[in-house]
Amino acid sequence: MAIGKLPRVRLGEFPTPMQPLENLSRVLGGPRLFIKRDDLSGLGLGGNKLRKLEFALADARAQGATALLTVGGVQSNHTRLTIAAGNRLGLKTFLLLRGEKPDRASGNLLIDEILGAEEIRFVPGLVQVTREKVSPAIEEAVGAWLEELRGKGERPYYIPNGCAPLHGAIGYAGCVLEMVEQLRDADCTADAVVAACGTSSTQTGLIVGAALFAHGELNVHGISVAGSAADLVHRITGQLRDAWKALDLPSPPPEDRIIVHDAFVGEGYGLPTEGMREAVRLVARAEGIVLDPVYTGKAMAGLIDLIRTGRFRSDAVVVFLHTGGAPGLFAKEHEGTFSSQS
Numbered sequence: 001m002a003i004g005k006l007p008r009v010r011l012g013e014f015p016t017p018m019q020p021l022e023n024l025s026r027v028l029g030g031p032r033l034f035i036k037r038d039d040l041s042g043l044g045l046g047g048n049k050l051r052k053l054e055f056a057l058a059d060a061r062a063q064g065a066t067a068l069l070t071v072g073g074v075q076s077n078h079t080r081l082t083i084a085a086g087n088r089l090g091l092k093t094f095l096l097l098r099g100e101k102p103d104r105a106s107g108n109l110l111i112d113e114i115l116g117a118e119e120i121r122f123v124p125g126l127v128q129v130t131r132e133k134v135s136p137a138i139e140e141a142v143g144a145w146l147e148e149l150r151g152k153g154e155r156p157y158y159i160p161n162g163c164a165p166l167h168g169a170i171g172y173a174g175c176v177l178e179m180v181e182q183l184r185d186a187d188c189t190a191d192a193v194v195a196a197c198g199t200s201s202t203q204t205g206l207i208v209g210a211a212l213f214a215h216g217e218l219n220v221h222g223i224s225v226a227g228s229a230a231d232l233v234h235r236i237t238g239q240l241r242d243a244w245k246a247l248d249l250p251s252p253p254p255e256d257r258i259i260v261h262d263a264f265v266g267e268g269y270g271l272p273t274e275g276m277r278e279a280v281r282l283v284a285r286a287e288g289i290v291l292d293p294v295y296t297g298k299a300m301a302g303l304i305d306l307i308r309t310g311r312f313r314s315d316a317v318v319v320f321l322h323t324g325g326a327p328g329l330f331a332k333e334h335e336g337t338f339s340s341q342s
């Protein structure tokens with residue numbers, strides 16, 4: 001089916017802005033840089049999940065859902081935006097969060113509380129934050145909660161961590177169409193797009209969009225925030241296969257066209273690195289744009305390294321995708337991450 005014909009509800013402010021990063025380009029002596037501001041997608045403080053939720057919630061509506069149940073980490077951007085989207089459409093939201101309930105909410109969890117989910121349950125140590133699949137234990141907890149909600153007369157719709165890969169893929173293919181049109185207005189075409197890679201459906205969607213709207217000539221560089229490149233390439237290959245089938249397209253790109261860099265994760269998901277600190281400060285000071293410590297800070301550290309190691313021609317056009325996440329800066333876990341000057 002054609003992407004434009006798939007059922008979608010409007011949640012975000014699209015197209016999001018495309019802005020030149022002339023100062024950053026000059027400081028890095030690099031290619032022509034742009035930033036695609038999906039952090040400014042609007043609802044619930046914005047972020048990449050809104051493009052995916054527009055398709056997930058259309059499906060929920062088609063199924064007559066009265067409530068949404070989703071899972072994520074305590075500092076999940078995805079759960080924050082799921083509550084905001086549910087509020088917009090008049091659906092109750094139920095969250096199963098991995099981790100201990102903190103004494104006082106901060107960052108995304110604080111916004112979750114302000115947005116007012118119907119109920120938040122904490123399950124210590126179960127969701128793998130960067131995977132749409134969850135452990136068998138959490139799967140069981142989800143199944144039991146769905147049953148409980150049905151018993152109370154709700155029609156709950158389950159949204160996996162970070163949304164179903166197909167919804168991500170479709171949502172982000174549309175983002176590429178916006179980029180192509182916006183860059184045409186700036187009289188150029190992009191050679192590469194660089195984005196954070198977590199559950200990877202954003203990257204999958206960018207690859208679908210590159211094939212559909214950029215003649216496959218746009219290289220998509222995913223910067224891993226957690227997994228190994230080999231695992232992510234394997235996962236993206238499967239997601240691409242499913243998306244290609246759903247959209248009735250001929251053969252998907254071969255695995256060796258999928259580019260994931262895993263050198264910027266540091267000690268693990270959400271843990272600060274020096275490269276991330278440098279990247280967040282550099283972009284803030286050169287351009288006045290604020291990144292986040294978990295996703296876009298590490299993705300920008302990756303882009304800076306790719307530029308410094310000569311991966312792009314000096315006349316190349318490179319788009320950095322700002323996927324949001326700034327509430328994470330105010331999480332208790334990141335108190336002190338930027339407190340020392342360097």
Ligand SMILES: Cc1ncc(COP(=O)(O)O)c(C=O)c1O
Pocket residue numbers: 047048077078130162168196197198199200201202203292295296323324325
């Ligand atoms: C702010 C932010 N950026 C990037 C990502 C990564 O997107 P994806 O899970 O589609 O790889 C996420 C979520 O995982 C996110 O919350």
